[in-house]
Amino acid sequence: MPGRSGQSNIIEYIFMTLFVIIMIVVLIVFISWFQYTQIGMRGGNLQAERAEFLMNYMINSPYLVLENSMLDDSKLTSLLYMDDYCNNLDGIFGDDWSLEVELLTSEEGCYANCTLENYPCCGSWTFCDNRRDFNKTRNYVIPVNVFRKMSDHVELASMRVTVYAK
Amino acid sequence: MQNNEAGMKGQTTMIVLVFMLILFAGLGLFLFSLAENVSQEDYMDLYVNNLLLSVMRTDTGYDDINCKSVSDIITCSFVMPDWICGDSGMRCRDIANQSLSEYIEAFELISENYRYALQITSQGFVAIDPAEGKPIELVFGDAELIDSRESKRTANYAIQKRLGGSNYNLKATLLISRRTD
Numbered sequence: 001m002p003g004r005s006g007q008s009n010i011i012e013y014i015f016m017t018l019f020v021i022i023m024i025v026v027l028i029v030f031i032s033w034f035q036y037t038q039i040g041m042r043g044g045n046l047q048a049e050r051a052e053f054l055m056n057y058m059i060n061s062p063y064l065v066l067e068n069s070m071l072d073d074s075k076l077t078s079l080l081y082m083d084d085y086c087n088n089l090d091g092i093f094g095d096d097w098s099l100e101v102e103l104l105t106s107e108e109g110c111y112a113n114c115t116l117e118n119y120p121c122c123g124s125w126t127f128c129d130n131r132r133d134f135n136k137t138r139n140y141v142i143p144v145n146v147f148r149k150m151s152d153h154v155e156l157a158s159m160r161v162t163v164y165a166k
Numbered sequence: 167m168q169n170n171e172a173g174m175k176g177q178t179t180m181i182v183l184v185f186m187l188i189l190f191a192g193l194g195l196f197l198f199s200l201a202e203n204v205s206q207e208d209y210m211d212l213y214v215n216n217l218l219l220s221v222m223r224t225d226t227g228y229d230d231i232n233c234k235s236v237s238d239i240i241t242c243s244f245v246m247p248d249w250i251c252g253d254s255g256m257r258c259r260d261i262a263n264q265s266l267s268e269y270i271e272a273f274e275l276i277s278e279n280y281r282y283a284l285q286i287t288s289q290g291f292v293a294i295d296p297a298e299g300k301p302i303e304l305v306f307g308d309a310e311l312i313d314s315r316e317s318k319r320t321a322n323y324a325i326q327k328r329l330g331g332s333n334y335n336l337k338a339t340l341l342i343s344r345r346t347d
Contacts, residue, residue: 012179019183023190034197041201052208059216069216070223104272107227142213143220143273154235156224156269 043165044138051140051163054097058161059144063092070145070154071101076125077114086128099127100160103146107153120150123157131164138163210319213275218284218321218340221269226261228252232329236265237338240286241327244293244302245334266306280342283311289324289335311341318343 059069063079066072079085103111103123114122123146139162146157222237232242233251242249242258249258266284271277286304293302305312318341325336 012176016179016182020186023186027190027193030194031197034201038201048206048209052212055212069219105224105269107225140209141273141275143217145220145223153225154223156220156272158273 047138047163047165048140050096051138051161054093054161054163055140055142055159057093058099058159059142061092063089066147070147071157071159072147072149073114073120074149076101076146077116077119077122080114080125080127081116086130089128096131096164098129098131098162098164099125100129100162101125101144101146101157102160103155103157105156107151107155120148123155137165214319214340214342215321217270217273217276218323218338221266222323222325222338224269226251226265228254228261233258233261236262236269237323237325238327239265240304240338241325241329241334241336243304244286244288244336245329247295247302262304263306270307276342279345281308281311281345282340282342283307283309285312285339285341286325287337287339289337291334311343314343316343316346 058064059071064071064075066075079089082088101124106123108121110118110121111123112118112121113124113126139160141158141160144157144159146155147153148155222235222240224236226233226236226239228234228251230252231238232246232249233239239251239258239262242251243262247257247259250256251258251261254261270282270284276282284306286306288302294300295302311318321340323338323340325334325338327334327336
């Protein structure tokens with residue numbers, strides 16, 4: 001039956017061609033999706049690296065610490081009251097971050113936000129938290145110490161660094 | 167003969183189809199193996215090391231020179247376990263037990279997600295427990311974690327103190343492991 005054999009051959013070729021086209025389209029879609037997710041992952045890794053860099057730099061910065069990972073409460077408080085402190089710190093650390101230091105232990109029971117009025121009985125400092133235009137954020141917390149200059153005590157605290165994606 | 171040829175041609179076509187499917191599936195698996203994940207390794211190493219360093223340097227609230235900071239209390243627990251800290255009426259070993267768990271568990275990441283153990287070992291000397299006559303071993307937290315085979319992160323801290331005219335070197339090792347329950 002040559003007629004039928006010819007028809008089945010044509011159908012077979014059409015089927016094979018369609019199959020190959022579908023496989024190529026699926027492959028293109030898969031690779032595009034893969035690239036998209038990998039770009040997102042890479043962005044996440046870059047933010048994580050940025051946050052680690054900022055944390056490492058801040059726990060050693062003479063503007064904030066007495067010694068490695070021991071923040072000085074007098075430096076933290078006075079920094080808050082410098083004119084335009086955030087822009088000055090941006091010149092050192094960049095402009096895509098905010099910092100929060102919070103005491104976890106306090107002999108005097110002082111945990112309020114620090115101001116010049118309530119220092120030294122305070123236990124929380126927030127820097128540059130006005131980046132509200134930025135959407136995507138990652139924040140990282142590490143344990144640190146805070147040296148209380150007036151009472152000569154070392155307290156346990158957490159330092160939260162938030163990195164923003166512009 | 168023609169039927170035979172048609173049959174063989176059909177079989178060949180099926181083999182080609184299966185081969186192509188395997189090829190594309192293999193390509194997909196290969197790409198997945200190259201996939202990048204968001205890495206938390208460096209962050210967790212920094213976290214654990216800073217946790218141990220910060221806890222060791224924290225003041226306990228006692229002015230007694232043998233009990234001022236957590237590292238002082240730990241040395242006191244090792245060398246003079248029955249020492250009473252100031253007016254507290256408590257032995258330094260008991261204060262160490264109480265404060266260490268309080269400080270480490272103050273961090274939500276640890277208290278909610280991780281088991282921890284803090285092991286103190288002597289370096290260059292052996293401290294004997296006067297009550298039991300055995301070498302002192304100090305472990306705070308989950309002691310089973312020390313010998314377990316699960317994946318752990320470790321941080322070390324060297325304690326060097328002078329007590330009663332003698333120098334003592336201790337090593338504090340903090341181990342943490344993600345909770346599985």
